[in-house]
Amino acid sequence: MTQSTTTRAGRFHQGRLADGRPQALDAWRVTTADADVAARVAGLLGGEPQPNEGGGGGFAYEVLTSRESVRVLLDGPDAVAAHMVLRGSKGIVHECDGVEFLSPEEKKGQPCGCPPLLADRKVAARDGRGPTPSVDITFQIAAAPKLGTFHFMTGSWMMAAQLSELTDALERVGGPAVCDLTMELVVYTTKSGRGVCYRKPVVTVLGSPDNVAPEPPPSATPAPTPVPSAHRHGTRPAPEPEPTTPSAPDSSRLVSVDAILLRRAAQVLGTGDHQETVIAALSEIVAGPRQAAELARLRDQVGRIAAIAEQALRGRNSSLT
Numbered sequence: 001m002t003q004s005t006t007t008r009a010g011r012f013h014q015g016r017l018a019d020g021r022p023q024a025l026d027a028w029r030v031t032t033a034d035a036d037v038a039a040r041v042a043g044l045l046g047g048e049p050q051p052n053e054g055g056g057g058g059f060a061y062e063v064l065t066s067r068e069s070v071r072v073l074l075d076g077p078d079a080v081a082a083h084m085v086l087r088g089s090k091g092i093v094h095e096c097d098g099v100e101f102l103s104p105e106e107k108k109g110q111p112c113g114c115p116p117l118l119a120d121r122k123v124a125a126r127d128g129r130g131p132t133p134s135v136d137i138t139f140q141i142a143a144a145p146k147l148g149t150f151h152f153m154t155g156s157w158m159m160a161a162q163l164s165e166l167t168d169a170l171e172r173v174g175g176p177a178v179c180d181l182t183m184e185l186v187v188y189t190t191k192s193g194r195g196v197c198y199r200k201p202v203v204t205v206l207g208s209p210d211n212v213a214p215e216p217p218p219s220a221t222p223a224p225t226p227v228p229s230a231h232r233h234g235t236r237p238a239p240e241p242e243p244t245t246p247s248a249p250d251s252s253r254l255v256s257v258d259a260i261l262l263r264r265a266a267q268v269l270g271t272g273d274h275q276e277t278v279i280a281a282l283s284e285i286v287a288g289p290r291q292a293a294e295l296a297r298l299r300d301q302v303g304r305i306a307a308i309a310e311q312a313l314r315g316r317n318s319s320l321t
Helices: 035-045 118-126 157-173 259-269 274-282 288-320
Strands: 008-018 021-032 049-051 061-064 069-075 080-088 091-096 101-103 132-141 149-154 176-189 195-207
Touching (some): 008 035, 021 035, 035 049, 069 195
Antiparallel strands (some): 091 101
16 A cells, blocks of 8 residues: 555644744654544544644644554555745745756746755755745554554754755655654754753664564663753753653743744744744754844844935935924
C-alpha cells in the first residue's frame, strides 16, 4: 500500500495555541477531522481525544499524546517534500528548491540565485532577503498503517540540514522504511550562563518493516529530562522539575504574542499557521547581548527616521499655509 492511495488522516504538531497564546509541547500533538482516528491515536500514543482548540489545519479533534517519539512508516524518498519559500504581503514571492525556481511558471527551471551553503541561506532569510525551508513529511503510524497518512510540516533549519542524509537513507532501504519521528531535546548553556532548552524534529531511519518492529521494545525506567545548569562546584544543584502533562497547558510556557507580529513572522519564516510559526522562530536562538545590541541599533535607526519624517512634514505644512 503506497501513501499516495491511502486516506489523509491528520497532522502531527510540535506546538499549539492555548488561550490564544503559542505553547511549545514536550510530546507530539495530533490533529484530525475523524473522531475514530482521534480515538485510535489516543489508544496508541496516549492522551485523550478532545475538540481542537489549539489551531492547525481546521481539523475538529486533537490528541495531546504522551510520546516524544513515534515509530512511523515512510514510503521512500518521495515521502519527503521540501522547498524554499519567501512570502510577502501578497503571498509567495520566491519559491525554489535551492537551485531552481519552482514558481511562478515563467521562472520555473531558471536558477534561483540562492547561496549553495545552508548557513548562507539562513543569513539571507534572517535579513529578509531569502527564503526559508518548508518541509512536508508524509507517513503512517507503523503500528496502525491502515489509519491513513499523516503529515508533519516544519520550517526547521535543522530538519532542512538533515534532508540529504534522510533521503539517502530512505533510498537505501528500497521501499517502505520504518523510522522514528522524534522531538529531540536540545539542552545547552550559553557563554553568558543562560540555560537554553528546546526540541528539534528528527527522523531516524531504522530499516525495512521485515526487520524492524512497528513499536520499540518497552524500555526500563526512562532517563530524567536533562536541565541546563550553571551551578558551580560545591553548590547543590536545583531539584529537577516534575514532568509536565501535555493535556494541561503550563502557563509558564505561554508567551503573549501580537497577532499582527505572528502574521509578519509567518511571512518571513514561510510557515502556515501560528503554532508552526512559533516553533520555527524558537529554533533560532539568539544570544542575549547580541539581541540587545541589535535592538539598540534598530531603535537608533527608527529615531533618525522619525526625526527626518517630522522635518519633512513640517516643511510640507508650512508650504501649504
